[in-house]
Amino acid sequence: MSEPVIFYRGGAPLTPVTTEAVETTELVGVERKLSQKNAPEELPKRQDAQPPRVLRKIEKRLRRLCGKAVVDYNMIEDGDRIMVCLSGGKDSYTMLELLRHLQVVAPVKFSICAVNLDQKQPGFPEHVLPAYLEKLGVEYRIIERDTYSVVKRVIPEGATTCGLCSRLRRGTLYGFAEEHGFNKIALGHHRDDMVETLFLNLFHGGKLQSMPPKLKSDDGRNVIIRPLAYVPETLIEDYAERKQFPIIPCDLCGSQPNLQRATIKAMLRQWERDNPGRTESIFSAICDVRPSQLADRSLFDFASLAVDVASSEAALCETSEKTSEKTL
């Protein structure tokens, strides 16, 4: 049997992904050319020639938060080759903009390559990202892999397909990064995604766990970074709208929304309306964990807790001296 190969668009040919890297899922290999009708002029006009004052303010705040997260977690180092996962959603467009800016101002040199996975959802506007990225002059690759058919075949009608879809997407992207020598993978998850994930795990998984700003994949072959870790979602929404990014909706697949996540998102938004700053406070808590004030025996040695005899005797002496002074 011949080895399946992923085709991609954008730039010179790279080494094909191996069978192992793409697991067992079906692949669709069709190399497409950009047609005339997909020319960059079709995109909405971008506003970065002379951004208005409000946009500049938003951009400044985004850059500050992104830069702080990158420094705090040492996300980017000299010589990094970063694969920027670009889904076509507001978060990934924003992340790409911020990383491009960092390339100019950061004291370290690193390269970026935008990578999109075309999952063969019906109606996926395949010309949008290439046109956008070519206009920006950003190096990119489009991987084509029919995870849509796999998900449709495996998941029963009416059920949420996002879990399997995301796993397949992750597997493909991580494999691609490894095969093509990217040492970091940048994902567009933001602060609110991290807080939502915390509550999902809390309510449905019985775990105190969120998404870290930086992590090594389970198999140790990839380092994932989340440069938007400090950025609130509303700021991204505002930015994306003002920048008129050519958004590609995620739900072209017709999947039911993930109800658990949607419920938590609605809960957090309501809390934020009632008590502004609450989401930020919860996020601060993720960054300031006190294992001795929780109950995880693997993080804190509760079993060995005992009275410190020396200091206890010293305290007793001090108390009795004070008592005698008063008596005198």
Ligand code: SF4
């Ligand atoms: S909405 Fe569709 S494309 Fe998006 S993650 Fe869920 S299943 Fe995948």
